[in-house]
Amino acid sequence: MTDIQILPMELATFRFPEPELAGRRGVVMGYAVRHPGGVLVFDTGFGFGNEELEATYHPVSRLITAALADVGVDIEEVTAVVNCHLHADHAGQNGALPGIPIHVQPAEWELAHTPDHTILDWIEAPGTTYRQTAGDHEVAPGIRIIATPGHTPGHQSLVVDRPEGPVLLAGQACYTIGEWIGDPDALEGRSRAVDRDAYDRSSERLRAIHPVRVHFGHDRQAWVAEPARTATPAILPGPC
Numbered sequence: 133m134t135d136i137q138i139l140p141m142e143l144a145t146f147r148f149p150e151p152e153l154a155g156r157r158g159v160v161m162g163y164a165v166r167h168p169g170g171v172l173v174f175d176t177g178f179g180f181g182n183e184e185l186e187a188t189y190h191p192v193s194r195l196i197t198a199a200l201a202d203v204g205v206d207i208e209e210v211t212a213v214v215n216c217h218l219h220a221d222h223a224g225q226n227g228a229l230p231g232i233p234i235h236v237q238p239a240e241w242e243l244a245h246t247p248d249h250t251i252l253d254w255i256e257a258p259g260t261t262y263r264q265t266a267g268d269h270e271v272a273p274g275i276r277i278i279a280t281p282g283h284t285p286g287h288q289s290l291v292v293d294r295p296e297g298p299v300l301l302a303g304q305a306c307y308t309i310g311e312w313i314g315d316p317d318a319l320e321g322r323s324r325a326v327d328r329d330a331y332d333r334s335s336e337r338l339r340a341i342h343p344v345r346v347h348f349g350h351d352r353q354a355w356v357a358e359p360a361r362t363a364t365p366a367i368l369p370g371p372c
Contacts, residue, residue, distance in 0.1 A: 138165055143176070162175040175215055176196045178225070185251065212272070214277060227260055240288075242286075282328070289334075294344070304350065309346075310351075322335075
């Protein structure tokens with residue numbers, strides 16, 4: 133089995149606008165997946181220059197090209213982009229990777245063109261090229277997209293086959309490691325999901341994959357399975 137590298141990238145921090153989370157800051161993570169055919173980028177982070185978003189979330193963002201360079205990836209190596217969904221914090225810098233195919237679920241593409249879902253100027257930045265494919269599909273040998281609706285109808289996650297077992301890039305199908313392990317005090321996404329029933333079904337589906345590691349779109353930590361499948365948090369700042 134080919135060894136595929138997963139390189140975590142911190143793309144932004146932001147302030148939660150909800151009163152109950154006043155003073156807390158969240159994180160936006162992206163991932164570079166290096167494989168024999170090139171590099172796949174999973175999520176691109178916030179864009180820049182939208183006054184309403186800046187006033188609401190106060191993001192501190194990094195250029196996706198700089199984040200890639202920090203993990204040893206040149207933009208010329210990037211062969212594909214996968215957005216877990218098209219909210220502005222996950223797809224805001226798609227335009228920084230012109231001409232590179234961006235994989236998206238048709239349901240998400242349709243939703244992006246409705247009011248208040250995203251910042252369409254960022255999504256449809258000059259040079260962006262989208263490939264709409266519904267459901268599960270392979271994007272490179274050992275790397276497959278799986279549909280995980282719930283947070284949005286077109287949400288998708290990524291499964292990477294590694295020698296030790298499948299590694300999951302959950303996106304926002306599960307918000308944090310705490311939600312994954314069932315910590316009642318953790319930041320979670322279920323209560324804010326557009327479709328909670330779908331969110332639950334997607335969660336069950338992700339667990340049925342029996343991943344050896346799970347990365348999240350809004351948590352620096354990854355869940356790592358021990359041999360007995362006991363949940364253990366581990367911070368993975370570098371390639372894995």
